[in-house]
Amino acid sequence: MSNITITETAQTHFANLLSQQAEGTNIRIFVVNPGTQNAECGVSYCPPEAVESNDTELPFNGFSAMIDELSLPFLDEAVIDFVTDKMGSQLTLKAPNAKMRKVSDDAPLIERVEYLIQTQINPDLAGHGGHINLVEITEDGVAIIAFGGGCNGCSMVDVTLKDGIEKQLLNMFEGELTGVRDATEHNRGDHSYM
Structure with a gap:
């Protein structure tokens, strides 16, 4: 199981956005080009018909986050936050393992x-x-x-x-x-x- 954190403020933000979508819509967290220097993380809506059989579902308060099999190991230790400052509000996604899989403590x-x-x-x-x-x-x-x-x-x-x-x-x-x-x-x- 992947260790992904979605902060309380981000969970509230997603719940508000999803309340305006068709029922059963959740979010999808993904990595494009995982394991490369060009890796990019993203979050999108995930309607029920877009759920794949090999997706991992992470339940949160009022919604679930769906993660595809390929992206899952690269999202380990990812943190999604919704921060507000003088400039406004923004969603942040930090995924330290997106460009490179985490290595074990006993690796060379x-x-x-x-x-x-x-x-x-x-x-x-x-x-x-x-x-x-x-x-x-x-x-x-x-x-x-x-x-x-x-x-x-x-x-x-x-x-x-x-x-x-x-x-x-x-x-x-x-x-x-x-x-x-x-x-x-x-x-x-x-x-x-x-």
Whole structure:
């Protein structure tokens, strides 16, 4: 069973929307291109005739969320919220596993490090148009990474590496990783963030 959270405010929002639809209409939560860097999550109406036999039904207060078999593992730990601020109201859907399936705690170190990079580090770097790739983990436990996008050639790359990425990776994999090293040939250009 997938672990999907729909907050109380989001449940109320969906119940209000669904009250204006044909009886028996629920919501569908899905991932387009799951397990890829192009993964996109979405929510849509799901009339009774659109329910598939292999869908998973998650009952909520006044409605159900239907999830197709392919999307289900990629929506594990997803959180749907309805937030209101000065700018208005909006529905948010955070699905940390949409681009990459969650790996088990006993998976090889390289898979666990790659998972953390794709789900926690790269989403932060994406705000500056950047990302990192894991090149390898050496026999002595050093993660070799390469910066790309806006991080390549950025004047802040050393700070990002030492104070951000290295700290995060060494804390998460204490006793397994001994360091993090940048293998990028930094070329400053129009693509560089700073």
